[in-house]
Amino acid sequence: xxxxxxxxxxxxxxxxxxxxxxxxxxxxxxxxxxxxxxxxxxxxxxxxxxxxxxxxxxxxxxxxxxxxxxxxxxxxxxxxxxxxxxxxxxxxxxxxxxxxxxxxxxxxxxxxxxxxxxxxxxxxxxxxxxxxxxxxxxxxxxxxxxxxxxxxxxxxxxxxxxxxxxxxxxxxxxxxxxxxxxxxxxxxxxxxxxxxxxxxxxxxxxxxxxxxxxxxxxxxx
Ligand SMILES: [Zn+2]
Numbered sequence: 001x002x003x004x005x006x007x008x009x010x011x012x013x014x015x016x017x018x019x020x021x022x023x024x025x026x027x028x029x030x031x032x033x034x035x036x037x038x039x040x041x042x043x044x045x046x047x048x049x050x051x052x053x054x055x056x057x058x059x060x061x062x063x064x065x066x067x068x069x070x071x072x073x074x075x076x077x078x079x080x081x082x083x084x085x086x087x088x089x090x091x092x093x094x095x096x097x098x099x100x101x102x103x104x105x106x107x108x109x110x111x112x113x114x115x116x117x118x119x120x121x122x123x124x125x126x127x128x129x130x131x132x133x134x135x136x137x138x139x140x141x142x143x144x145x146x147x148x149x150x151x152x153x154x155x156x157x158x159x160x161x162x163x164x165x166x167x168x169x170x171x172x173x174x175x176x177x178x179x180x181x182x183x184x185x186x187x188x189x190x191x192x193x194x195x196x197x198x199x200x201x202x203x204x205x206x207x208x209x210x211x212x213x214x215x216x217x218x219x220x221x
Contacts, residue, residue, distance in 0.1 A: 026063050027064055028065050044072075115147055116147075116149075117216075119206075120185070138217065139219050142199065147177075148187060150187055155186040159176060159179075162190045164202045165203040167200075172197060177191075
């Protein structure tokens with residue numbers, strides 16, 4: 001870092017001299033004691049150690065042709081670095097815009113609008129006051145709009161009431177649907193809207209005849 005600063009200081013001193021006519025005041029048509037062009041270029045691009053560059057910088061300050069070449073290479077180097085900075089900035093902007101577009105133009109997530117509940121192997125909630133959620137309870141996301149319920153073995157086809165009951169057993173949502181036999185399974189389809197329901201523990205209630213709900217522990221998520 002320190003070496004770089006010294007180098008910059010030296011360069012500044014030399015460029016200051018440019019204003020004082022250095023580029024003309026030390027003609028050296030024979031190029032006596034000059035580095036070859038490749039070395040001069042590497043010095044200008046700062047790819048040689050300062051210890052080596054140092055004596056050449058001293059030479060440049062008393063050799064107009066070298067000084068002119070040196071300043072030319074420096075200008076190119078600065079120009080190129082400026083271009084690289086611009087390209088890097090442009091790349092950052094492109095990635096930012098692409099990222100924004102990716103986030104904001106994706107179609108809204110529809111994946112859980114239809115939820116399948118398989119009650120074929122489910123056991124009914126027992127007792128008046130079953131305790132909260134358990135591992136393996138049914139799950140219904142609040143984004144669900146359509147339920148497809150595989151009814152327990154032996155269920156009849158026909159019209160059903162479907163409800164969501166809270167933990168106390170009160171109805172919070174009611175829907176009706178028709179169950180039909182499809183490929184040896186009685187399937188009930190019903191539309192629901194539970195966007196406004198709080199997540200938590202509920203029961204899915206089903207009944208075909210009579211006032212009693214068959215209740216299945218469920219988590220609304
Ligand atoms: Zn020279």
